[in-house]
Amino acid sequence: MDPYTPRTHGRKKNLGLSTREYTKVTGTIASVRRTRQYLEDGLGDESGARVPSSRGSVDRGGYDEPSFIAETSFVRAPLNSRVASGVGVPKDRSKGKGKARDTLDGVPVEIQEALILEDLLFVLMGIEGTHITYHPDHSPEDDDPLQGVRFVVSPSLDPSLRDLVERILPLATYYTAITSFIELRSHLDFGLVNHALCAAMRDMLKDYQTLLSQLEHAFSTSPQFTLQKLWFYVHPTLHTLSLLYLLITELATADDPSAAMSDSDSDSTPDPEEEARNEALGLGGAKLKAVLSDINKGSTLGVDDSASGIVKGGEVLAILHERMQNMSGDPAARALYGALSRATGKPYVEMVQVWIRTGRLVDPYEELCVKESKFIDRGTLEMDYVDEYWERRYTLRDGTAVGGSSKQHQAGVPSPRTVDGRLPGGACIPPPLERWKKKVLLAGKYLNVIRECGIEISRDPDSTDDEEFSMEDDKFYKSIDEAYAHANRTLLQLLLRDQQLMPRLRSLKRFFFLSQSSFLTHLLDLSQSELRKQAKSASLVKLQSLLDLALNTDTQGEDAMFREDVRVTMASSGLYEWLLKVVTVNGVIGGEDGDRGQAYEESKKEREKEKDDKKQLLAIDALALDYNVKFPLSLVISRRTILRYQLIFRFLLHLKHVEQSLSSMWIEHKTSPWRRSTRPPTSRASSPASTPANDWHTDFENWRKRVFLLRTRMLAFVQQVLAFCTFEVLEPNWRKLEEKLKAGKVETVDQLLRDHVDFLDTCLKECMLTSSKLLKTYSKLIVTCSTFALYTASFTKSANQARATADSPEGDRAMPKRWDFLDKFETNFNHWFVHLDCVQFYASSENVSLLPLVVRLNSIKAT
Template sequence: MDPYTPRTRPGGRKKTLGLSAKEYTKITGTIASVRRQNRLPGGDIDDEPASSHISREGHSRDQENESSFIAETSFVRAPLNSRVVSTGNVPKKKGKEKLEPLDRVPLEIQEAMILEDLLYVLMGIEGTYVTFHPDYSPEDDDPLQGIRFVVSPSLDSSLRDLVERVLPLGMYYTAVFAFVEHRSHLDYGLVNHALCAAIRDMLKDYQTLLSQLEHAFNTSPQFSLQKLWFYVHPTIHTLSLIYHLILELATADDPAADGSSSSSSSSDDEEEAARNEALGLGGAKLKAVLSEINKKDTDVTGSSGISVKGGEVLTIIYERMQNMSGDPTANMLYGTLLKAAGKPYVSMLRMWVTTGKLLDPHEELLVKESKFIDRGIIEMDYTDEYWERRYTLRDGSTSSSSKRHQAGVPPPRSVGGRLPGGACVPPLLESWKHKILLAGKYLNVIRECGMEVSRDKGTEDEDLSMDDEKFYRFIEDAYSHANKTLLELLLKDQQLIPRLRSLKRYFFLSQASFLTHLLDLSATELRKASKSASIVKLQSLLDLALNADAHGEDLLFREDVKVTMSETGLYDFLLKVVNVSGVIGGEEGGDGEAKQAQEEQKKEEKKAMLAIDALTLDYTVKFPLSLVISRKTILRYQLLFRFLLHLKHVEQSLSSMWIEQKTSAWRSPMPNHPEFATWRLRVCLLRSRMLAFVQQILAFSTFEVLEPNWRALEAKLEKVTTVDQLLRDHVDFLDTCLKECMLTSEKLLKAYSKLIVTCSTFGLYNSSLTKSASHAAAGGSAAEDTGMAKRSDVLSKFETNFNHWLIHLDCVQFYASSENVSLLPLVVRLNSVKATV
């Protein structure tokens, strides 16, 4: 804002003004005399030091000790010093009623008096004939609204219009000055500080203009009210734009959000709960601490909510600039303020995307850090919390399409609907926020691995702003560099792809020989209850099986495979997962408690789970591979492994039954016992159909689901360009395998689990059936007639159950035609099993 100086304006008032030289000299002498009397009540400026700033309403020099400046000769000639009024020496308006009405004073004298007052008012100081509004109260009024001024009603109407045009400038100045002083508080953050600094620079230009106007008023008889208006009217528009901006910033602090913020704070999110537990706070003590913090926050923000800072400030400025884009002055002013206020924001972003360090002491940035999540958690129990929850966006958004709720996201403002503080992402960065987040996260992983991350010295000193295209090229380059570095670290240094191949071989039974060897070695141990089986013994048998069959890359990673026991059955767990309504958001009250009691009773009544049904594998990886092979992905691998292991075990049981049924007890002709021959034939037929069913499911899952999807994943891994894409492709591969193996559909899972349990139970009767066949072949007909009825009855139950749950095929046909086309090959395979019914 370049002020106009009276000396630079060409031309001026004619010296005669249509009067004679004598009349003109008399009038100008009278105006000068009035100016001296109003400015210096005690005498001429050369004889009166500007030491005490005594009130213009006649305060005595006894109040000199209450002045805001100490008497000093260096201030004698300072033009603005005579206007500064001590805060403890506010004029009491005594004697204002005794002021002589302006309508009794000549027009030229009125103009001189009102010019003197206006120069006070433009600095926010009350004048003689231009005073504070009658309703103004320094104690009750909000200083951010500005001080309103009114002019004496006795002023001539020809001057009143110009004076009332100038008066808003005093209100704007007082409001802006109060805003700068208030928002310079430390707790308002760096963006507010930068904004206040930029506004303060503009106020310096305004004060320079006032000093020039005062100089013209003191030295030039030609200075008039019209000239004052000519010089200040561009400034009125500029200050009005700043005034309306600070009003919006001041009113954006949402006092109505007190209730919502208190209610949201009452339900602690996971981050707060972990922090409170670590601090040992709870109950009344925690509430007392929080109430004390809220009380301190209220003094700063004016409410218990989040103050307007960081991204919210930049958003408000940008929105005003967009809404007033048709006004060149507004566009330039708000653009300047946006660039100045955004400098600390841009600086924090540059530090984040180039080094992975988040230096945000006032929580202004769009990225949030959960400091209680560190690498120590990963070393104890490697999870993907470090990746997903340590650094997140404050607005709760994720790069995935699912809009899942994230804890810790503040509620939006009731006015405007924007998120408060740093959770409000500046519109210019909205489309870049995920790349900004990921760039810093990638670099954090690299730093945690002990590798140095240095800033790019080529662009370190370059001045960038959010309205500059170079800034977004800089973000893109930083994201690409961080992504490329981490991708090379995972794929090359950490050998991610060989790790995934070993997972596939162990968990998807691609190396089935080790599993067959393991089942043979641990057959006795796996027949025990899961709680009685020795994990140490099973682990030693697994190591023995792996050492016997491992080769190539398997030798590198076989020590990472561990035996563990699951606490729940596979199908019970899967049904709980797919039946979400029964796990999350259950009914409240008596019905919910009754259902819970029934479920607990059913659990107690269930037989103890066998070790073969609880057996699963675990896989140990270290950071940073734990980001890709996380606990969630390992769980998916385990579900698929248990599914295939159960099929393999049932197939092995039915195959053993087939071997035993080749003995003479099953093959010898029995002409004297037609019922026994028929029973033998029924057993062989049922065993054959069950074996065919299990083999078809196992072949379909292995060769038509897992292998094709694995080849598709390998093709993607060869072309992967971003770490986020790598993580997404890996999880998508596992989810696709679970879906195509029918483990995510409740109806398919129910029918399949009943069928496979029937087959498994039938396999357990192998020795009993063989014993009955041998006894019948060697025994007499009389004894055999009584036992045959029981054996036939038991066999009929197996046949009935198996035939009944073959509705699984109908379910598969329905889903293959409506939802999952990949199940069509399974329909063809199972039709051969159903044809033998």
């Protein structure tokens, strides 16, 4: 037996009446009709005078015939007389608005009960009766249909009957409100979830209408049918419809959370003078106020789907779940809301299943928690591959990041509802699905990438596609786990095996981390003249051809397969200046707030000299490599990861260039001007300025030794930093990543992406490229070393001049200038060698991996 149909325990199965009962019932109803007609038209008397029928029936057998059988239209279609009045259309109330047209004064209680029973069968269908009429304030044009129609009882009804009638009347209000809600939410704009909710409510109203049909049958056939029995039968249904009414009221309130505020504002008494002025200006009227209300409503609800204030998708399911949890103490309410939740969640669950099993997002009304940015497609990915395709093509509507961060992306996320902070529409994720939302997103994203590669997605053998799930079913969440695992295995296999991810990463490591030094040395030798030019004057075409020549000569094996993907590019700014700007914007990794402020001031000064820096930027300082990779490998080797590779490459290239320059300076120092003097050296004076003129050999020897010593210290510093970065940072971290990939420890694609980015970030941090203090002092040291190497010819010229003037009677008067020039380099190098102190501080406090560098630099520390 349906819960909305009254149970008939103890009643006879056969509803037929005996002749005596039939005569009594029909006689009573006929008497009621005669009395009603008499009261309406004022004709005849209560003794039985003949009056015409008010409902168009034909009285064929005189007044002694007490049956309705002769009224063919009423017998065949008993609702005809009700429909004639129209639903929600008030009747003519010329005798007084809100008052019954017929009075029940002087009518016996039994007849009043029969009359009011017939009226109640009208009213419970939302149709105005004779003695139960619309509320005096009822206006179909102005009233909110979702609030339902209110009815009032004739004041002349007997008080003993009025109490029961007033208990039953809310049922009519609930029914009319629910009917209006179903009619409104069945439009396309409200989405599939609302359509399923309306369908479930419509099924429940069918049970209610079946109940009314049974009650009408009992009223027409059973003489024992009374108002008390009617209340007995409709009492359970009253509770059911009240729960539905509370639900639709909450949904309507969520549609327009400012309704209560606007209602309170409308209660204030308007100024008559202001109203008259507005009318004269054409600013009055209810229609204009409605338009202004709609404008204000649209401006306060945020962006995206919430602009129209529609409650749909996941928000409907969230409201149902909250009501079910809040009313868990009421078994009937929990059963009702549970049934509605299962029926309403079917289209939502089906969309989730399609997404996680095929990678296709079928969400025509934007109700699902997953959102697609259609302006990001594979075409843009081929032209300029970025990880936006992976990060922003498919995202969660609530803005949650997939990487595990609790921070939300605010762009494109709609504003929350002002009532309780719940996100509107599809951005509101149903509470049972909250824990699984990231797996839902990733499972579909993995399969979507496979589909974009033109690969047919095979069905998981463990999947159960034919089963129907609900959000309260554990099998639904188990299917999400299975789909996620299947999609993840498929995409990992595609990347690691079919797309040759590991050979690609190894070639990147060799090209950008200078594992093959012969390739870089050959390139620097071939392009030496071109790299001395300014960056804007260097020819990329020539540099690219020289790079291809170096790669063709020195690359073998896997590197030869991917050498065509490497190309030359020029950066727009210097490495260290750009890194300082990045550190200033993003903050210092492991630094303090004071470091950030100091870095900002220094970066501000650097930006003031930006034009001069661009003019003086040499090609060797702007040279970088780029790497071409196709989809789907571009998800792993994305533009962000390529940028990290480029930073490390430019850092190592600069070190290698300075090392090569200092080594060339050492070769220069083996020429004849720098050979040892034949005269035995004397004791060194305490100061170069006090050196006698006849002791120029001693002075020259001391100056020459100081040049050699400074060159050796610089070369040792550069070689130690280069060896540390290459053999104690890059290689060990690469081995860890390689072991993870080979051993199968990477279980998910997102873990693969995170491990790859973490590997590069760790390399940048341990190479001292993410701390403003270390970066500043290190850059000053490297610039000092490279500048010193640039003056190789100047030092050689000074040595030649010194030897040429050695035998002159005046001696070498330029020697003090040479000492001053050398002292500037020594002082600058020794001053910025506090870099060692910074390294020791960071190694002892934050970055233990720098301890090997401390040991290396202690060997060349100035005494």
